[in-house]
Amino acid sequence: MSGSRVERPLARGRGIPEATVARLPLYHRSLVALRERGVTTVSSEELAAAAGVNSAKLRKDLSHLGSYGTRGVGYDVDYLVYQVARELGLTQDWPVVIVGVGNLGHALANYGGFTSRGFRVAALVDNDEALAGELVNGLPVYPLAKLEQIIAEHHVSIAVVATPGPVAQDVCDRLVAAGVTSVLNFAPVPLQVPEGVDVRKVDLASELQILAFHEQRKQMSLLTPLTALAPLPPRTEAAG
Amino acid sequence: MSGSRVERPLARGRGIPEATVARLPLYHRSLVALRERGVTTVSSEELAAAAGVNSAKLRKDLSHLGSYGTRGVGYDVDYLVYQVARELGLTQDWPVVIVGVGNLGHALANYGGFTSRGFRVAALVDNDEALAGELVNGLPVYPLAKLEQIIAEHHVSIAVVATPGPVAQDVCDRLVAAGVTSVLNFAPVPLQVPEGVDVRKVDLASELQILAFHEQRKQMSLLTPLTALAPLPPRTEAAG
DNA sequence: AAGCCCTTGTGAACGAACGCACAAAGTCGT
């Protein structure tokens, strides 16, 4: 077995659990909403309610960023907004390239939440010649041939793949070769990327199917009594 | 109150882990792709590679559905496609209502992956009077006032919320009151729903922010050696 | 200043998910 050397699991600025990172945007948004309502101080209980999470989880999440609260009082909204934003990298400018200007790419280019908060659509790219030069949300569409040039000139490190599935991997390969190290993938295929490149998948069809799974279960449990579903359900106390 | 009752960690009915359910759509899609290429038998190793997951994880996932493989051979593609589809509820028809026909709702209405595989857009609904009656992807847009009627007549149990954030909760409440028990939420707010209603969130801005977080860390680790990261970050609260 | 009250931050228990490694169980060659 390996040595018993205790390695510090959570350094101050690093080692933030992935589950926590995934919730930081949620907290950030809730905090901004509170700030816009004029709230200056918020307790973990209130913020947790606004974000729809458990308050203990919220406190532990925030504790990974540092001790930004005041015991007996709560968190200063302004200060916490800034800290979360800084941790998420929202205090810097992120030029983003969107590849694929179909229905989805169109919507993304127009989507307000995409362009705000540090992100800026550097360019729209599509391989359809007919689209080249057209304006979408005030942004011109460039041909796919210019992809590498755009990435280099704008120092793009984050790309959005909104192409049809069959070409997504090719596009992704070109993106990575050109220097992109983070990809948000809307295409219904699992993208293969080398070490060091992050891919996050947004799969609309999958989400619906997951809902359908649970929906089917609900319908089944309505039609048949519980005893018919499980072989021998112990007659424990009924909840509620 | 956000302190919700302890919901069963495993999926309702038979105990299929939630993490497994979330991957079933992925397997289903990979299997369909294999079938279309004429593949009739697939090993866990091959299917796992196609889906981009660990093969042991794939086998354990599939084992929750039943013993559908043949040792020494693999899985029959046709058979497995059917079993996964049945488990996901894709063998039945799911009428879906999309509320909010903005950029995103427009894209969703046109999105092929949404309408295929058991799902069917029963109606598009928007509160913008100007849109009423317009055709999107061959489907008419109905006014919000008809929401309850549509849900009842089409027996809709799954709804997509693609409205602006501020009205999402109101729309959701009406959906639930009208009988919807599964909601796919694209609005950037956490929806509150009663027990028994499922909500899945697709948050485009959050996904980008999560990528930005990791991207920032990559850049930091390139610029500074690891030893420079360990000390406490200066608490510069005078910023701004 | 001291004590009370409030909320944060966290140790610890619990539970879920992952992945290794292997036994079980089938096929195929001889």
Add this chain to the structure above:
DNA sequence: ACGACTTTGTGCGTTCGTTCACAAGGGCTT
């Protein structure tokens, strides 16, 4: 028919994530 080979299905240890419960620590009142 039998043994070698292949691949599934799964027991088990490890890691990751969630939640409880409470001590630590700050503010407020007296």
